[in-house]
Amino acid sequence: MTAFGYTLLCEQRGPKELVADGVAAEEAGFDFEVISDHYFPWLDEMGHSPYCWSVLGAVASATARVGLMTYVTCPTMRYHPAVVAQKAATVALLADGRFTLGVGAGENLNEHVIGEGWPPVNVRHEMLGEAIAIIRALLAGGYADLEGDHYRVDSAKLWDCPEGGVPIAVAVSGNQSADLFGPLADAMVAVQPDAELRRRFEGAAAASVPVIGQQPISWGPDRDAAVKRAHELFRWFAGGWKVNAELPGPAGFAAATRFVRPSDVAENIPCGPDVAAHVEAVRPFVDAGFSHIALAQVGGDTQPAFLEFARDELLPALRQEYGASTDPSIPVLR
Numbered sequence: 001m002t003a004f005g006y007t008l009l010c011e012q013r014g015p016k017e018l019v020a021d022g023v024a025a026e027e028a029g030f031d032f033e034v035i036s037d038h039y040f041p042w043l044d045e046m047g048h049s050p051y052c053w054s055v056l057g058a059v060a061s062a063t064a065r066v067g068l069m070t071y072v073t074c075p076t077m078r079y080h081p082a083v084v085a086q087k088a089a090t091v092a093l094l095a096d097g098r099f100t101l102g103v104g105a106g107e108n109l110n111e112h113v114i115g116e117g118w119p120p121v122n123v124r125h126e127m128l129g130e131a132i133a134i135i136r137a138l139l140a141g142g143y144a145d146l147e148g149d150h151y152r153v154d155s156a157k158l159w160d161c162p163e164g165g166v167p168i169a170v171a172v173s174g175n176q177s178a179d180l181f182g183p184l185a186d187a188m189v190a191v192q193p194d195a196e197l198r199r200r201f202e203g204a205a206a207a208s209v210p211v212i213g214q215q216p217i218s219w220g221p222d223r224d225a226a227v228k229r230a231h232e233l234f235r236w237f238a239g240g241w242k243v244n245a246e247l248p249g250p251a252g253f254a255a256a257t258r259f260v261r262p263s264d265v266a267e268n269i270p271c272g273p274d275v276a277a278h279v280e281a282v283r284p285f286v287d288a289g290f291s292h293i294a295l296a297q298v299g300g301d302t303q304p305a306f307l308e309f310a311r312d313e314l315l316p317a318l319r320q321e322y323g324a325s326t327d328p329s330i331p332v333l334r
Contacts (some may be wrong), residue, residue: 001291001322001323001324001325002282002290002291002292002293002318002323002324002325003031003032003284003291003325004030004031004033004069004282004291004292004294004295004315004318004319004325005031005032005033005066005212005292005293005294005295006021006022006025006028006030006032006033006034006294006295006297006307006310007031007033007034007035007036007071007214007294007295007296007297008021008022008025008033008034008035008052008055008059008215008285009036009296009300010035010036010037010038010048010049010050010052010055011036011038011040011041011042011046011048011049012041012046012047012048012106012233012298012299012300013084013300013303014021014048014050014073014300015051015054015055015058017049017300017303018050018055018059019033019055019058019059019062019138021067021303021304021307022055022058022059022063023059023062024303024304024307025066025307025310026063026064026065026066026097026257026310027310027311028098028307028310028315029310029311029315030066030310030315031066031067031292031325031328032067032068032069032121032292033059033066033067033068033069033294034051034067034068034069034070034071034102034212034214034294035055035056035059035068035070035071035073036052036071036185037052037053037070037072037073037074037110038052038109038110039078039109039110039111039113040109040110040113040249040250041060042109042234042235042236042250042253042255043232043235043236043250043253043254044250044251045232045233046233047301050302052070052073053087053091054067056068056091056099057090057091057094060091060094060095060098060099061094063095063098063168065241066098067098067099067100067101068091068095068098068099068100069099069100069101069103069169069212069273070100070101070103071102071212071214072103072104072169072171072189072190073101073102073103073104074103074104074106074108074110074111075103075128075131075132075135076105076111076124076127076128076131076150077106077111077114077116077127078111078113079109079130081130081131081134081135081149081151081153082134082135082138082144082151082153084101084103084131084135085134085138085139085158086138086154086158087201088101088135088139088166089138089139089158089160089161089162089166090160092162092166093160093161095159097162098310099166100166100167100168100169100186100187101127101135101166101167101168101169102133102168102169102170102171102187103131103132103168103169103170103171104128104171104214105121105124105125105127105171105245106187106245107122107143107202107244107245107246107247108213108245108246108247108248109244109247109248109249109252109253111252112249114246115232116167118246118248121176124174125176125177125180126149126150126168127150127151128181128203129180129181129184130148130150130151131150131151132152132168132170132181132184132185133146133148133184134153135149135168136159136165136172137153138153138156138157138161139158139161139165139328140165141158141161142157143155143156143157144156144157150210150314156160158290158301159226163210167186167187168184168185168186168187169185169186169188169189169210169212170184170185170187170188170189171189171190172188172189172190172197172201173190173192173197173241173242173330174193174197174209174242175197175200178197178200178201178204179200179204180203180204181201181204182200182201182202182205183204183205185201185205185209186209186210187209187210187211187212188201188202188205188209188210188211188212189212189213190211190212190213190290191213191214191241192213192241193213193284193285193287193288193290194288195287195288195289197287198211198288198289198290210291210292211289211290211291211292212291212292212293212294213285213288213290213292214293214294214295214296215281215282215285215291215293215294215295215296215297216230216234216237216268216269216297216298217269217270217271217278217281217295217296217297217298218230218234218270218271218272218293218297218298218299219271219272219273219278219297219302219306219309219314220271220272220299220302220305221272221273222270222272222273223272223273223274226271226272226298227262227263227265227266227271227272228262229298229299229302230262230265230266230269230271230298231260231261231262231265231266233298234264234265234266234269234298235257235260236253236257236270237265237268238257238260238264238265238268239256239257240254243256269281269298275313275314275317276317278295278314278317279314279317279318279321282295282318282322286322291325292325295310295314300332
């Protein structure tokens with residue numbers, strides 16, 4: 001059984017439009033919604049990057065059923081982990097327990113804005129592990145006084161916090177991150193359908209956990225137009241996360257992808273009106289044992305029409321092929 005989600009991409013939509021899309025996605029029948037947390041879009045052509053936490057609060061108040069999740073936020077540089085804990089607790093209360101905090105080691109694209117430089121990956125992993133410990137301590141209630149290699153917390157306390165805390169999902173991309181964060185997480189996030197990575201993470205966690213993936217699609221009635229749109233807005237996706245984490249801004253992504261062809265993008269992102277092609281695109285995630293798959297529709301102004309298509313055709317076809325989740329929201333684990 002698989003839960004299917006909708007991605008609120010802050011890089012391609014304004015704040016009011018994102019809230020409207022979140023409401024429409026729940027009405028269309030999506031099981032959960034994830035939201036990106038960016039300071040910059042990947043490419044200038046995407047054109048947006050509102051503050052995701054404000055959007056999340058509005059979506060939480062305007063919806064009633066769908067699970068909500070950051071996909072993902074970086075609790076190490078732009079935000080101190082004590083502040084992330086407060087934000088997560090508040091959203092979880094607004095959402096009546098439907099919120100999962102998805103965290104990751106971040107991208108230079110978003111974190112360079114504070115002017116502290118971009119640490120090497122092993123240091124970023126150290127920082128993320130320490131940040132998760134701080135967030136968990138604060139979500140557990142009471143006062144926290146902590147001093148680590150990267151952060152200090154002085155007599156902090158969350159005054160509005162959901163009983164039992166907030167589940168934490170951690171983004172991983174390789175064996176090192178799977179080994180480090182499996183023991184610290186309630187769920188795994190990955191953008192590649194890698195069954196071995198999932199098994200390694202679950203081995204480190206010593207448990208079977210929810211595994212959340214993401215598949216971009218470029219739906220539209222004209223396939224050529226959908227391919228063109230995917231190339232214009234989503235060619236950055238071709239770099240892979242080891243590259244994407246390092247580039248400092250949209251100009252870097254534009255330069256790095258100048259030789260990516262529309263046909264290259266169309267090989268990895270299903271484009272056009274064919275329902276079967278979009279259904280088949282998620283099969284690698286299902287086969288790799290992912291329990292939750294979030295779809296990311298390319299193109300801001302296509303969202304209302306896409307959500308109608310998802311309601312009428314795509315979601316019924318996905319559930320007929322892969323089954324419907326018996327527990328559609330992202331599980332709240334304790």
